[in-house]
Amino acid sequence: MAEQVDTVVIGAGVVGLACARTLAQAGRDVIVLEKAEDIGTGTSSRNSEVIHGGIYYAKDSLKALCCVEGKHMLYDYCNSHGIEHNRIGKVIVAITEDEVPKLEELKAKGAANGVNDLTWLGAAQMKEMEPNVTAAAGLLSPSTGIIESHAYMLSLQGELEERGGMIAFNTPVLGGEVLPDGRIRIRAGGAAPMELDCSLVVNSGGLYAQHIARAIEGIPADSIPPAYYAKGHYFTIAGKSPFNHLIYPAPVVGGLGTHSTLDLGGGTKFGPDVEWLDITHPDQIDYRVDERRAASFYGAIRRYWPGLADGALQPGYTGVRPKLTNSQDKYAADFVIQGADRHGLASYVGLYGIESPGLTSSLAIAERVVRLTQ
Secondary structure, three states: OOEEEEEEEEOOOHHHHHHHHHHHHOOOOEEEEOOOOOOOOOHHHOOOOEEOOOOOOOOOOHHHHHHHHHHHHHHHHHHHHOOOEEOOOEEEEEOOHHHHHHHHHHHHHHHHOOOOOOEEEEHHHHHHHOOOOOOOEEEEEOOOEEEOHHHHHHHHHHHHHHOOOEEEOOOOEEEEEEOOOOOEEEEEOOOOOEEEEEEEEEEOOHHHHHHHHHOEEOOOHHHOOOOEEEEEEEEEEOOOOOOOOEEEEOOEOOEOOOOEEEOOOOOEEEOOOOEEOOOOOHHHOOOOOOHHHHHHHHHHHHOOOOOOOOOOOEEEEEEEEEEOOOOOOOOOOOOEEEOHHHHOOOOEEEEEOOOOOHHHHHHHHHHHHHHHOO
């Protein structure tokens, strides 16, 4: 016999945890179903750990709105909860004069999104701020930062549990159906699956979100977007960082270019690149680093850091972004946060394509989910 439950959140990544914590604080009884044995083992642990400024996204898009709102919420959260972070700042560089118009476009796009702290840097200012960087100009984003994302997720988990919520690990969602009364029955678990009749289901399955939705009978197929997977490689260097800020080249088709980010321990990493995967299910993902891809990193990095020595790059790690389009235009698809107005089900919220800036946006996405369920 199925157990009667109030709210199930599928996925214990950073966005799922933020949603679960915020729903619990809004008075709901929340269970999180997670197929892995710990929180944040997927995309949430395989990214740059950057708090983004909100510069790149189309005006009034969910990515722009949630990133800018979420950035302020996340800094406030880190300060009030003792989460290690650093508002280190990012410099986007025009390596040659003909790339300067790209920075001008970004400054205008940022202003349209309410990012009003962007500062123009001439070549001399660039050399003073970043002596090892070769650039004709730069754009400083002082509100970009880095975060200890696992500590953040642990804090969200703790707040969920303080409100009586729980996480069921090693509990993959196998399927389900929409019941005649509008609730959703979820079948989940391993050798001995359980059935849960849920007043609300929030699908924050990340790379698995579309597959989970298709396994629940009654969710309209035309409301489920296609799924594509873009793998990104990271390479690292040893020793003290040559940079004082995060360094991003002007954007390229398909991504942000081979940029440099710092971690809170002072380590330097470069990436991610973009490798479209020819797979149909995230279980097919191979997370191993293809060391051959380092060759393309050297050329890209030396455009702005000529001092990169041969053999300096070491294999780091990889991550995979859940994409809604296989277009080379990085910004072709927005976040999808679906409520009843799209699929007709008051008991279901679907989150699809929550890639970067999902970490930055997590608390803002959670607020939107709560509003959709009220």
